[in-house]
Amino acid sequence: MKIICSFCNTVISPGRSAEDQVSHGVCKYCYTRILTEYGFNLKKFLNMLEAPVFLVDEDVNIIAANSLALAAVNKPIEETTGHICGDVLECINAFLPEGCGKTPNCPDCTIRTSVNETYKTGTQTNRRPTDIIRKNGESEETARLLVSTRKDGSVVLLTLEFCAGV
Incomplete structure (x- = not known):
């Protein structure tokens, strides 16, 4: 279609x-x-939500984020809006030459597959657990997340709950 x-x-x-x-x-x-x-007021609406939420397009590019999401990634809005999610989360795959979404590991990314599934089918996902390996200065750290998605018009609300401990 x-x-x-x-x-x-x-x-x-x-x-x-x-x-x-x-x-x-x-x-x-x-x-x-x-x-x-x-x-x-999109900012006001997103900030009413009680979890870190990114508004993303079909390619997992960030259109907007609420204050909880910005705090979770420790970045200002200027460093999130217009950037692909893996870059903002500092996923180690985003630092590879192919970049976020194009490495051999990316098809298995829970964030990417959840957003793509919701974007294509309209079916929401709820608290799918995943671990991502993030750059932390010169070292790497594992971040445990719960991923939820919901389609709204032509965008997806991506909720990332950062869990304590790994």
């Missing part, structure tokens, strides 16, 4: 053939513009 933006007619998801049915959604650009133009 081919999916196009209802507002700007950009192809969001190409179909497999010219004869595919067409559905409508909202592209990332229009989604952001709609939120801004209609006065919806």
